Amino acid sequence: MKPEELLRKTISRFVDNELIPAAREIDEKDEFPYDMFRKLGALGAYSIRYPKEYGGANANNTMFCIMCEELARGSMAVAAFTAMQCLMGTNFIFRYGTDEHKKKFFIPAIKGEKVVAFALTEPEAGTDLFGGVRTIAQKVGDGYILNGMKTWITNAPYADCFTVLCQTDKAKGVKGLNFFLVEKGMPGLSISPKFSKLGTHGTDISEIAFENCHIPLENQLGADGRGISNLTAILAEIRTMTAALSLGLARAAFDASVQYAKERVQFGKPIGKFQAIQLKIGTMATEIEASKHLLYHTTKLLDEGKQCMKEASMAKYFISEVACRAADEATRIFGAYAYSMEYPVQRFYRDTRFLLYGGGTSEILQTIIAKEVGL
Amino acid sequence: MNIIVLIKQVPDTTDVKINPKTGNLIREGIPTIMNPYDMHALEEALRIKDKSGGKVTAITMGPPQAIDVMQEALAVGADTGILLTDEAFAGADTLATAYTLGRCIEKIGKYDLIICGLQAIDGDTAQVGPQVAEYLDIAQITYVRKIHISEKKLIAERIIEDGYEIIECNLPALITVIKEINKPRYPKINKVIDACSEAADIIIWNAGDIDAAEDKTGLTGSPTQVKQIFTPEHKRKGEMLTGTPDSIAKQLLDRLRGKKLIRN
Ligand SMILES: Cc1cc2nc3c(=O)[nH]c(=O)nc-3n(C[C@H](O)[C@H](O)[C@H](O)COP(=O)(O)OP(=O)(O)OC[C@H]3O[C@@H](n4cnc5c(N)ncnc54)[C@H](O)[C@@H]3O)c2cc1C
Numbered sequence: 001m002k003p004e005e006l007l008r009k010t011i012s013r014f015v016d017n018e019l020i021p022a023a024r025e026i027d028e029k030d031e032f033p034y035d036m037f038r039k040l041g042a043l044g045a046y047s048i049r050y051p052k053e054y055g056g057a058n059a060n061n062t063m064f065c066i067m068c069e070e071l072a073r074g075s076m077a078v079a080a081f082t083a084m085q086c087l088m089g090t091n092f093i094f095r096y097g098t099d100e101h102k103k104k105f106f107i108p109a110i111k112g113e114k115v116v117a118f119a120l121t122e123p124e125a126g127t128d129l130f131g132g133v134r135t136i137a138q139k140v141g142d143g144y145i146l147n148g149m150k151t152w153i154t155n156a157p158y159a160d161c162f163t164v165l166c167q168t169d170k171a172k173g174v175k176g177l178n179f180f181l182v183e184k185g186m187p188g189l190s191i192s193p194k195f196s197k198l199g200t201h202g203t204d205i206s207e208i209a210f211e212n213c214h215i216p217l218e219n220q221l222g223a224d225g226r227g228i229s230n231l232t233a234i235l236a237e238i239r240t241m242t243a244a245l246s247l248g249l250a251r252a253a254f255d256a257s258v259q260y261a262k263e264r265v266q267f268g269k270p271i272g273k274f275q276a277i278q279l280k281i282g283t284m285a286t287e288i289e290a291s292k293h294l295l296y297h298t299t300k301l302l303d304e305g306k307q308c309m310k311e312a313s314m315a316k317y318f319i320s321e322v323a324c325r326a327a328d329e330a331t332r333i334f335g336a337y338a339y340s341m342e343y344p345v346q347r348f349y350r351d352t353r354f355l356l357y358g359g360g361t362s363e364i365l366q367t368i369i370a371k372e373v374g375l
Numbered sequence: 376m377n378i379i380v381l382i383k384q385v386p387d388t389t390d391v392k393i394n395p396k397t398g399n400l401i402r403e404g405i406p407t408i409m410n411p412y413d414m415h416a417l418e419e420a421l422r423i424k425d426k427s428g429g430k431v432t433a434i435t436m437g438p439p440q441a442i443d444v445m446q447e448a449l450a451v452g453a454d455t456g457i458l459l460t461d462e463a464f465a466g467a468d469t470l471a472t473a474y475t476l477g478r479c480i481e482k483i484g485k486y487d488l489i490i491c492g493l494q495a496i497d498g499d500t501a502q503v504g505p506q507v508a509e510y511l512d513i514a515q516i517t518y519v520r521k522i523h524i525s526e527k528k529l530i531a532e533r534i535i536e537d538g539y540e541i542i543e544c545n546l547p548a549l550i551t552v553i554k555e556i557n558k559p560r561y562p563k564i565n566k567v568i569d570a571c572s573e574a575a576d577i578i579i580w581n582a583g584d585i586d587a588a589e590d591k592t593g594l595t596g597s598p599t600q601v602k603q604i605f606t607p608e609h610k611r612k613g614e615m616l617t618g619t620p621d622s623i624a625k626q627l628l629d630r631l632r633g634k635k636l637i638r639n
Binding site: 043055056 | 443450562564566567568
């Protein structure tokens with residue numbers, strides 16, 4: 001069989017036997033699940049995209065997205081920190097870090113021994129990332145001094161290191177934006193308590209602040225002035241990965257809905273026999289099928305090295321909205337039981353919101369797509 | 376230790392449908408999996424290898440697509456997979472299957488232990504393991520839930536109806552294992568991908584490769600004649616008693632007394 005098939009089978013078995021039974025507790029405890037984090041490390045999940053010499057699987061984007069999709073079917077919180085560990089949190093250390101950085105952070109991170117974080121967003125830099133970054137990295141003799149703050153940073157409360165976007169020279173604008181590696185415990189780095197949030201309970205988020213935080217020269221990740229182009233180089237991958245997470249969640253909501261529609265009896269028959277419920281299920285099934293095609297068409301383009309920012313943006317926009325609609329419909333099909341914390345549907349509903357912001361909001365993606373088609 | 380694990384590809388359902396006209400199992404459209412008991416057999420082999428080294432060879436007999444279970448075996452950690460596939464093997468009963476697997480094992484030659492799952496979930500006969508041991512004329516222990524290996528000896532706990540017995544035998548031997556013996560591991564993702572590559576160590580052998588006698592394989596080599604296959608009807612129906620535990624207990628007692636199954 002094709003590696004894609006066996007991979008899906010393998011991850012799917014893990015999700016059914018290990019992740020789904022743990023998902024409710026992870027959500028209710030609302031604490032980073034180290035146990036699950038390590039289990040996925042042992043499975044080789046975090047090294048999936050990386051070369052074999054680092055113990056990786058050298059998998060393409062299709063396979064990476066299959067894994068993300070399956071994990072999101074079980075727990076969005078777990079899928080979210082996995083994606084962070086696989087892509088955004090390790091990419092810059094792997095590509096632009098020194099051997100020492102790789103030994104200290106990259107290799108332990110892809111084994112599931114260290115947690116990584118990726119810090120772009122600031123109080124004034126949300127969608128307007130390029131224009132809004134105020135965190136300054138000022139060059140001094142033997143390094144840089146960082147001042148500023150980042151917010152909404154996934155994993156920040158327990159991360160071992162951060163890939164941080166900073167402005168090195170305001171006058172240069174976008175060309176002054178560069179990435180830096182900041183280690184936990186460095187003097188001048190402080191981390192706020194975790195945010196109280198709607199969904200993805202289990203991956204914590206907080207603010208981080210830099211106050212005269214001194215880092216060595218070699219902690220600049222990437223050639224000077226290339227921060228944004230290095231970010232753009234993986235932007236299509238980030239959007240596609242988020243689309244895969246969305247598809248997994250949509251499937252979870254759909255599967256639960258179909259099962260419930262068969263079991264719940266009202267007016268003497270299963271509610272799935274009523275046309276009103278069939279319309280919902282029919283629409284969900286169609287949207288999920290369309291999502292699969294769009295997602296795996298995009299990963300194929302990525303794997304072939306083709307330009308696909310348009311498709312990646314469409315996939316993230318369309319499929320995250322499909323997930324939102326699927327979870328919304330699931331809450332209707334389940335009736336009052338959707339409102340009960342005993343059933344997972346409320347979790348699907350809350351977790352869909354996670355998909356809407358990172359990698360570009362639906363609104364900004366729609367405008368990007370419009371520009372891509374000529375406006 | 377050279378360990379051989381026998382693995383079967385089975386339909387991923389316990390609800391096997393039968394074509395009423397031909398009497399054959401309907402396999403179309405039903406996804407296939409590695410026989411669940413065989414996952415435990417493979418796991419036990421890998422545990423022995425992890426502890427004391429050696430080589431694990433997985434063997435399956437089946438149609439060409441049974442290569443899937445060899446890929447799975449390699450992904451989990453088997454060193455080599457052998458797929459026995461030939462038109463001549465088709466329609467084999469347990470005896471012809473055991474003969475074919477036995478010929479393959481003789482061709483491999485060097486082995487210390489053969490591990491099988493208790494039974495395949497499609498046929499449920501639990502015969503192939505014992506028949507392979509008989510063919511090879513080696514010791515066999517079935518229904519094994521725990522093993523210990525020292526030097527050239529195998530000590531196994533084997534479950535029986537109301538307990539278990541401990542049996543010791545010389546190697547080489549064949550055991551069939553139950554699910555309680557272990558928890559199968561998950562394959563590592565990098566090995567999953569390697570196992571599906573061209574370079575994966577999977578050998579494909581046909582009847583000629585294992586010098587199998589024509590009259591002993593497949594349908595021709597099968598003394599079992601299937602007269603009829605049918606789905607038994609469930610005529611007896613269960614009944615659920617409801618109420619508080621006390622009232623359920625009372626209802627149950629009343630019925631048992633009513634049927635004179637217990638004394639007042
Ligand atoms: C769970 C979670 C985890 C996160 N993890 C991280 C992380 O690890 N690292 C990190 O750096 N960031 C992280 N973020 C932050 C995330 O990347 C931002 O939320 C995102 O970039 C959007 O920014 P914002 O929330 O400030 O929204 P805003 O930019 O303030 O947007 C508000 C609204 O205005 C709309 N809008 C804004 N500009 C335009 C425009 N030009 N045209 C049309 N509409 C517009 C938006 O679509 C939205 O509807 C996380 C966020 C969440 C919710």
